[in-house]
Amino acid sequence: MSILMACTVGVILDMIFGDPVWLYHPVRLIGRLITVLERGFRRICSDEDPEKENHKLLIAGRVFCIMVPVISAGIPAFILLGVRQFRPEAAFVLECFWCYQLLAARSLKAESRRVYDRLKDHDLPGARKAVSMIVGRDTQALDERGVTKAAVETVAENTSDGVTAPLFYMMIGGPILGFFYKAVNTMDSMVGYKNEKYLYFGRAAAKFDDLMNYIPARISAWLMIASAFLLRMDGANAYRIYKRDRRKHASPNAAQTEAVCAGALRVQLAGNAYYFGKLYEKEYIGDDLRPVEAEDILRAGQLMDGTEILMLVMCAVLRYMILAFI
Incomplete structure (x- = not known):
């Protein structure tokens, strides 16, 4: 029951306050760990023979x-265990706080809202800069439609990666399992690229992230369809586009919630994009039933909130049912 309470408190705190910017975020600490370990492994794997070096990088x-x-996950588990032995109530407060930190709904909405505000002010350079903070693609040449699409897509995709997936794992194993998931997800965002630098070293991290997100992404998609109906968006079209376009992405998980969002908003997302100066050809997701507009950024945020609440309710009911039969 403490896990359920901690997750519920975490969701509420995140919705109200967002990331506590006054405190060093644990994901940044994970990022520093990744950087230090990667540097060390690359030194160890350095070899004059490129084939040998690539093989070493693959194993590393x-x-x-x-x-x-x-x-x-081990360091927070050790800290929590120590606190629990002396102050169980303090351990519960710490669990609530970590659950709060590991969720990113409010911060994602705030960052996407900056894009929306710049677009409404007709400040395209400002909108490009704002959207560059939340997407990995090149944004310098994007027009207003491209900026809007990029913002909607990242809110839709990160509904799972940044909100419902960590909540899913925290509802199973508390913040410790949440830290484990966030570490895998952060690894993928830092080294899980298929470019020359990370093709070998980052391959395992990318596959591990695909595995960790496989179930949460699909649950999130179905909950987002339900959320579309509840929010009086086009739930029927969300279901139709999801069934048709959910595999239109190089990642097995990324198009799950993106397809639902495109259908619910009745817009077309994805398509070709530039990353690090290189054009990547991508299939379109959704039908171009109407032009994408700035308000779609806010609507995507509403879908995210609805999906998060439904994930919390679903996991709470399942936990209660399981505990009732044990």
């Missing part, structure tokens, strides 16, 4: 993707 990447989440 597998060790790396085990070490990072184990350390990232």
Whole structure:
């Protein structure tokens, strides 16, 4: 029951306050750990023979993707265990606070809202800069429609990665399992690229992230469809586009919530994009039933909130049912 309470408090605090910017965020600590370990592994794997070096990097990447989440979850587990032995009530407060920190709904909405505000002020350079803070693609040449699409897509995709997936794992194993998930997800965002630098070292991290997100992404998509109906968006079209376009992405998980969002908003997302100066061809997701507009950024945020609440309710009911039969 303490896990359920801690997660509920965490969701409420995140919705009200967002990330506590006055405190160093644990994900940044995980990021520093990733940077330090990657630097060390690359030194060890350095070899004059490119083939030997690539083989070493492949093996090192597998060790790396085990070490990072184990350390990232192990340290908080050790701290929590120590606090619990002396002050159980303090341990519960710490669990609530960590659950709060590991969720990113309010901060994601705030960042996307900056894009919306710049667009409404007709400040395209400002909108490009704002959206560059939350997407990985090149934004310098995006027009107003491209900026809007990028913002909507990142809110839709991160509904799972940044909100419902960590909540899903925290409802199973509390903030410790939440830290494990966030470490895997952060690894993927930092080294899980298929470019020359990370093709070998980051391969295991990318696959591990795909595995961790496989179930949460699909649950999130179905809950987002339900949220579309509840919010009086086009739930029927959300279901139709989800069934048709949920596999239109190189990642097995990324298009799950993105397809639902495109259908619910009756817009077309995705398509070709530039990353690090290179054009990547992507399929479109959704039908171009109407032009995408700035308000769609806010609507995507509403879908995210609805999906998060439904995930919390669903997991709470399942936990209660399981505990009732034990």
